[in-house]
Amino acid sequence: MSDLAARFRKLWDEIAPIGRDAGSGGYLRYSLTEPELRLRDWFRDQAEQRGMPVTEDGNGNLFAWWGDPEAGDAVLTGSHFDSVPHGGAYDGPLGIVSALLAVDELRDAGVTPVRPLAVGAFVEEEGARFGVPCLGSRLLTGALPAERAAVLRDADGVSFAEALGGAPAGARPELLGRFRSFVELHVEQGRALADTPDAVAVASAIWPHGRWRFDFAGEGNHAGTTRMADRRDPMLTYAFTVLAANKEARLRGAHATVGRVSVEPNATNAIPSRVTGWLDARAAEPDTLTGLVEAVHDKAVERARRDGTGVTLTEESATPLVAFDGGLADRLAALLGAPVLPTGAGHDAGVLAGHLPTAMLFVRNPTGVSHSPAESATDVDCAAGVAALARVLRELTC
Numbered sequence: 001m002s003d004l005a006a007r008f009r010k011l012w013d014e015i016a017p018i019g020r021d022a023g024s025g026g027y028l029r030y031s032l033t034e035p036e037l038r039l040r041d042w043f044r045d046q047a048e049q050r051g052m053p054v055t056e057d058g059n060g061n062l063f064a065w066w067g068d069p070e071a072g073d074a075v076l077t078g079s080h081f082d083s084v085p086h087g088g089a090y091d092g093p094l095g096i097v098s099a100l101l102a103v104d105e106l107r108d109a110g111v112t113p114v115r116p117l118a119v120g121a122f123v124e125e126e127g128a129r130f131g132v133p134c135l136g137s138r139l140l141t142g143a144l145p146a147e148r149a150a151v152l153r154d155a156d157g158v159s160f161a162e163a164l165g166g167a168p169a170g171a172r173p174e175l176l177g178r179f180r181s182f183v184e185l186h187v188e189q190g191r192a193l194a195d196t197p198d199a200v201a202v203a204s205a206i207w208p209h210g211r212w213r214f215d216f217a218g219e220g221n222h223a224g225t226t227r228m229a230d231r232r233d234p235m236l237t238y239a240f241t242v243l244a245a246n247k248e249a250r251l252r253g254a255h256a257t258v259g260r261v262s263v264e265p266n267a268t269n270a271i272p273s274r275v276t277g278w279l280d281a282r283a284a285e286p287d288t289l290t291g292l293v294e295a296v297h298d299k300a301v302e303r304a305r306r307d308g309t310g311v312t313l314t315e316e317s318a319t320p321l322v323a324f325d326g327g328l329a330d331r332l333a334a335l336l337g338a339p340v341l342p343t344g345a346g347h348d349a350g351v352l353a354g355h356l357p358t359a360m361l362f363v364r365n366p367t368g369v370s371h372s373p374a375e376s377a378t379d380v381d382c383a384a385g386v387a388a389l390a391r392v393l394r395e396l397t398c
Contacts, residue, residue: 234307244296249292252291
């Protein structure tokens, strides 16, 4: 094992136990809950050890600075700490740990950046607690109004403002204007690199994607005394909609997933009165995505008519096609000798790309699995990611 791989493992082991569920082996690092708050404290401590003052933007995002935060023309890197329920270890934290180690690499090489470098830790990227992905970066850029974010609530009824300790600040154009570019390193979410000699790739684009909530309303009743012919069961409409989403996505070469459902009253011996399901839909082209969601909705409405139920569709978040800065991506791919790959996953980089030149680096994932405990990357490949990020940051700051 190389010295860099050993240093990666040492730092990685400091955070590996935090928020890990003993049963699943996955992580429960919901934003602004105890495990994620511990990671944020760890981040502040690591920054202090490196003499990097930490600032907050009033939205839950943290920035550790190498150089004058007020100088402008800064290069931003980093990622997020929060996880999906029982998610993998690398999605998010890898980008932050790698950024800190990249700073170490540059300092060990005697590099003195001519423009500031900031390492960011963004809040609620996954949207697992408050329902809106990339919440911190959406607030920072003004893509989401502060008043809407403030009243978002988690499953226990806690609002984002309460969890944050006050109302979010919302758009910070003066802070955003200090950055000249953003580079996010992330574990690969797929197997494009698995059978290649390349440990690192550069992203070309993020598919358009979003989340839609389907609310199915019916009539709650007794499971044992209500005749089948008399039922208005929203679970049937919901089940049909899940199958319809799967079929329509396959027909279009798109992706559709219903991975979350809420049932009322959620009793074994009761016909539900209400079922809510969340559709995650993604496609390579915007028109394909629009057509997919419309087709699923149309089929749900038709099925609801037959079932005697009602259905409403609400868009909770939507992200357009994000083509990363072509000049920057090509420049980094040439610098690293790395392949260029698209991705169907959303990231804070996708939000920031609308405001400043942005790029992403992917580190090889041999399983190809993400948002699962099976997500993985070797220490050697992670070290290659750190080295690549250090080269990129040197190029951009010097």
